Amino acid sequence: MSDRRIALLGAGTMGHGIAQLAAQAGFETRVFDPAPEALAKGLAAARAGVERAIQKGRLLAEEGPRALARLHGAKSLEEAVHDADLVIEAGPESLAVKCRILTEACAAAPEDAIVASNTSSLSLTELAAATPRPSRVVGMHFFNPPPVMKLVEIVRAEQTAPEAIARVRAAAERMGKEVVEVRDSPGFASSRLGIALAMEAIRMLEEGVASAEDIDRAMRLGYNHPMGPLELTDLVGLDVRLAIADYLNRELGGLRFQPPQLLRRLVRAGKLGKKAGEGFYKYQLSEGQSVR
Numbered sequence: 001m002s003d004r005r006i007a008l009l010g011a012g013t014m015g016h017g018i019a020q021l022a023a024q025a026g027f028e029t030r031v032f033d034p035a036p037e038a039l040a041k042g043l044a045a046a047r048a049g050v051e052r053a054i055q056k057g058r059l060l061a062e063e064g065p066r067a068l069a070r071l072h073g074a075k076s077l078e079e080a081v082h083d084a085d086l087v088i089e090a091g092p093e094s095l096a097v098k099c100r101i102l103t104e105a106c107a108a109a110p111e112d113a114i115v116a117s118n119t120s121s122l123s124l125t126e127l128a129a130a131t132p133r134p135s136r137v138v139g140m141h142f143f144n145p146p147p148v149m150k151l152v153e154i155v156r157a158e159q160t161a162p163e164a165i166a167r168v169r170a171a172a173e174r175m176g177k178e179v180v181e182v183r184d185s186p187g188f189a190s191s192r193l194g195i196a197l198a199m200e201a202i203r204m205l206e207e208g209v210a211s212a213e214d215i216d217r218a219m220r221l222g223y224n225h226p227m228g229p230l231e232l233t234d235l236v237g238l239d240v241r242l243a244i245a246d247y248l249n250r251e252l253g254g255l256r257f258q259p260p261q262l263l264r265r266l267v268r269a270g271k272l273g274k275k276a277g278e279g280f281y282k283y284q285l286s287e288g289q290s291v292r
């Protein structure tokens, strides 16, 4: 029998987007966040996302009320996961915090539930090892914003059972996603390639090879990337990318992931990208528009 109920742990940027998708795809969806204001904000954003999906023609109008009726908040982790078939953890990117959430989820969810993490870089094998049911733990890496981005990267820990892979694959496909499957390794496939390109682009800017605009334009027009690596780093957040680069540098070594001094300087100066109004480009915070 196919999975019917999903619990989302964390209602932030990723959690609420995944919750929206899950509800639209027909899953009974319960969302928990320990910060009550984050839960309220996340649920409101997920509901607004359903309306937006209808406006954009990604969801039939008559499906809207049904999707909204499937979307629920939960007051505790236990309430969210107690009858879930699939738990998706979208809490902060911290090994200690994720180990705790996944362990609690494994203990409170039905024995055969799959417990997936949306981590963008941490080792699934390490996370799985911290839980009482490592064979049920798997990576389910969505991209930002989840309702729009087509990819889900499934990450196989050393301990992950084939059934867990099959079930998250089925759930992702039901949400309309395309799936790639990777063995657990630092940065998986997506972050490892994306960070290598971004660090090299920043090094080129530092060396004065070309302007930020021209480096981005080269990738957009020459390689058909929808966004250049510097624009994308502004969008994701320079602090976020620095943290991932530091992690990959520690794990994999070599110049390719070594964060350039320019990146560290910008982060120290609070120039974190679009969210801060300035990174490699300047933005008007209210409209999020570039004023390069």
Ligand SMILES: NC(=O)c1ccc[n+]([C@@H]2O[C@H](COP(=O)([O-])OP(=O)(O)OC[C@H]3O[C@@H](n4cnc5c(N)ncnc54)[C@H](O)[C@@H]3O)[C@@H](O)[C@H]2O)c1
Pocket (backbone or CB within 6 Å): 009, 010, 011, 012, 013, 014, 015, 032, 033, 034, 035, 038, 039, 090, 091, 092, 093, 094, 097, 101, 118, 119, 120, 121, 141, 142, 143, 144, 236
């Ligand atoms: N933002 C992105 O572009 C992106 C893309 C792919 C993957 N990710 C990954 O998704 C995860 C979430 O990222 P985000 O950008 O949504 O972060 P976020 O900060 O927007 O949201 C995290 C949420 O987790 C909640 N939280 C804290 N402790 C918790 C707990 N014990 N149980 C449940 N929830 C808890 C916080 O209150 C917050 O609302 C991270 O692992 C991140 O690396 C992020």
